[in-house]
Amino acid sequence: MALDDVREAADRVRGWVRRTPLMDLAPGDDRLPGVAVLKLETTQHTGSFKARGAFNRILAARARGELDPAVGVVAASGGNAGLAHAYAAARLGVPATVFVPRTAPRTKVARLESYGASVIAVGTEYAEAYDAAVAHVERTTAVFCHAYDQPEVVAGAGTLGLELLDQCETVGPVDTVVVAVGGGGLVGGVAAALEGRASVVGVEPVGAATLHTALARGAPVDVPVAGVAADSLGARRVGAIAWEVVRRTGVRSVLVDDADIVAARRELWQRYRLVVEHGAAAAVAALTSGTYRPEPGERVALVLCGANTDVADLAAPAPGTDPPS
Structure with missing residues (x-):
């Protein structure tokens, strides 16, 4: 899986998928430090990057x-x-x-x-x-x-990365792209698309740490799956294609717990009026919890990968969060 595969996919799917928007954040946002833009893949057909x-x-x-x-x-x-x-x-x-x-x-x-x-x-x-x-x-x-471990599926997911780079020509370059990881199709595709141009950080729930465990053990292995994001990030083993790309490109992995995922999802709604599923909120939780801390001056793009969720529990304000004025 390499950049040429992703470029070929971009040519193939042009006109069939949406070019999803970026949302820029106010400089110095205290809750999402270092984040320059949010990539709203929540607006993609069927509500996710898939x-x-x-x-x-x-x-x-x-x-x-x-x-x-x-x-x-x-x-x-x-x-x-x-x-x-x-x-x-x-x-x-x-x-x-x-x-x-x-x-x-x-x-x-x-x-x-x-x-x-x-x-x-x-x-x-x-x-x-x-x-x-x-x-x-x-x-x-x-x-x-396949849900995540086929060449065309991974390359297709990677078109998000190419699109992001193109959009950043207008809003300014980014150094790091933060994405949620389940089976690895998204992180593998995006890392292939961005190889040599931006780094990638993969975020997983503690209860479904396929990539994090593979990196620790040196090979993909089956892991137990549990937690609030298991419906979308609940693969038992990271895909072989993603694993090859991750090792080659140096993708980093961080973990977040369920409480931080839930809080991040509610905060996205309360502060920015963005509805996301728990899987997408996992990526956000890496920043809001401090699990991933950007370096001074580092510009981060945060991918919101899916919006297929029950909105019933978003009505009440998150503890300590004021609703937007």
């Missing part, structure tokens, strides 16, 4: 003649990846089958169905849904769309 990789995966398969328009694509995910692939398939006029655990919330299933996907519930864990999706591919020759 649409980038989904479109790149399906369009690439079609260009290679691998996509049977009568059979379409298959994915295993009740979350952002499933939504993105269902949406991309619908836009491209091909069927999508999405396997989910039986425990998937009805609201997510309904949203998948609203994009025209055929949703099949299997087992009680993601691993069972994944195995069922792989078996479906063997039976039907559908194009399998």
Whole structure:
């Protein structure tokens, strides 16, 4: 996975994904020290960056003649990846089958169905849904769309990084980009796109530390998954593609706890009127908690990667936070 792969993906998905905006912050913001801009990927199709990789995966398969328009694509995910692939398939006029655990919330299933996907519930864990999706591919020759560990999916996610660099030509360069890490598709793609031009910091919940554990042990390993962000950052092992890019580019990893994630998510709403899911708030929590402290003069871009969340608990002010005037 290298810059050329991301550039190719950017050419392929142009016109299919949104160019998401930057939000600049007031200099010296005391709660987000060093942060110059927020990248609002929350405004992407289906509410997360996943649409980038989904479109790149399906369009690439079609260009290679691998996509049977009568059979379409298959994915295993009740979350952002499933939504993105269902949406991309619908836009491209091909069927999508999405396997989910039986425990998937009805609201997510309904949203998948609203994009025209055929949703099949299997087992009680993601691993069972994944195995069922792989078996479906063997039976039907559908194009399998991985949530985070396929070349086209990672390269598609990386287009966010290229876009950010282009936008920073107007607002000023950044030294560091901070992103949340689940399976690693986003951090791998962005690190490949920014290699040699900006550093990348990956942020994970303490309860789902796939990358942090891999760096400590020298190789990806399975980790237990728990916590408020497990629905979007709940991969059990960092992907092989991301791992290769992380080692090559020197991505740093920091951990945040659930309390800081919850507080950061509420603060984004109270201070900036931005709605994000807990996974996106994990990246913010690295700055608000002080887990990541920028050097003096360091300019940071903070990626808000997803907005698929229940807003019911954002109404009350966070402790010690005044609502915006």
